[in-house]
Amino acid sequence: MMSNIIGAMTALITPFKNGKLDTNTYEKLIKRQISAGIDAIVPVGTTGESATLTYEEDRQCIEIAVSACKGTNVKVIAGAGSNATHEAVEMAKFAQKIGADAILSVTPYYNKPTQEGLYQHYKSIASSVEIPVMLYNVPGRTGVDILPATVARLYNDVSNIYAIKEATGSLDRAIELLKLAPGLEVVSGDDAVDLPMMCIGGSGCISVTANLVPDLKAKLIHLARDGKIQDAREINNDLFELNKILFCESNPIPIKAAMYIAGLLETLEFRLPLTPPSADNLKKIEQIITKYDIIS
Numbered sequence: 001m002m003s004n005i006i007g008a009m010t011a012l013i014t015p016f017k018n019g020k021l022d023t024n025t026y027e028k029l030i031k032r033q034i035s036a037g038i039d040a041i042v043p044v045g046t047t048g049e050s051a052t053l054t055y056e057e058d059r060q061c062i063e064i065a066v067s068a069c070k071g072t073n074v075k076v077i078a079g080a081g082s083n084a085t086h087e088a089v090e091m092a093k094f095a096q097k098i099g100a101d102a103i104l105s106v107t108p109y110y111n112k113p114t115q116e117g118l119y120q121h122y123k124s125i126a127s128s129v130e131i132p133v134m135l136y137n138v139p140g141r142t143g144v145d146i147l148p149a150t151v152a153r154l155y156n157d158v159s160n161i162y163a164i165k166e167a168t169g170s171l172d173r174a175i176e177l178l179k180l181a182p183g184l185e186v187v188s189g190d191d192a193v194d195l196p197m198m199c200i201g202g203s204g205c206i207s208v209t210a211n212l213v214p215d216l217k218a219k220l221i222h223l224a225r226d227g228k229i230q231d232a233r234e235i236n237n238d239l240f241e242l243n244k245i246l247f248c249e250s251n252p253i254p255i256k257a258a259m260y261i262a263g264l265l266e267t268l269e270f271r272l273p274l275t276p277p278s279a280d281n282l283k284k285i286e287q288i289i290t291k292y293d294i295i296s
Contacts, residue, residue, distance in 0.1 A: 007039030036214035044079035052271035081106035
């Protein structure tokens with residue numbers, strides 16, 4: 001199996017134009033990530049509005065990401081999750097076939113499986129492909145929490161399950177995962193705790209904020225990985241306000257608004273039921289992003 005994909009990773013937004021996938025802008029945004037020093041990109045995750053993309057759009061996004069990263073050092077971890085195991089398996093197989101380096105698979109939402117159900121779900125997905133698999137735990141979104149004991153069981157039993165994106169925001173949870181499953185790559189899924197997670201043994205982040213400031217997020221994670229904690233802390237402190245405002249409404253509403261204000265998106269469009277931010281929050285986002293040097 002290939003070496004583990006860790007470090008500074010970006011949960012890509014999905015740009016729309018006149019209600020359709022804006023493929024040109026999507027490719028430009030990915031190339032911007034590559035130039036900024038990001039280690040991996042993650043198309044069609046939560047930030048990419050995967051829940052409202054069609055299957056065809058989902059696959060288009062992965063294809064564009066793979067094509068844009070070809071010949072570079074930047075890896076593609078394709079979103080391949082569903083609350084139906086057979087659908088997640090099909091997405092995983094497609095991602096492998098098209099050339100993705102790994103997949104990220106969210107816990108099944110809405111149907112509230114047991115821990116045994118989660119184990120069987122992920123074992124089925126990972127067994128259907130040869131590329132690495134990263135689990136994705138975000139109970140605030142899905143209504144189900146994959147517990148550390150289940151994660152450790154999967155890590156020990158299934159050879160290509162190598163990591164978890166842990167988005168509970170809990171350092172206690174991260175410590176437990178690292179204790180129960182030594183060797184598991186624990187990746188932060190919450191921009192507010194990326195640095196603390198790295199300090200206790202985490203392997204990087206999958207960041208929302210990196211859509212806007214990929215250079216700063218890459219530098220932060222790389223400094224932390226190299227043990228230069230004070231330098232990383234300075235960047236983390238600088239990013240505090242930005243990280244906070246980008247979650248003033250449901251993700252990805254604020255990050256897309258910020259990118260539109262910064263001139264990185266031609267249009268500010270969402271798929272219903274997501275809508276643009278309130279006028280008050282839009283003003284706050286605009287005020288805060290003026291404090292940052294946003295690369296084009």
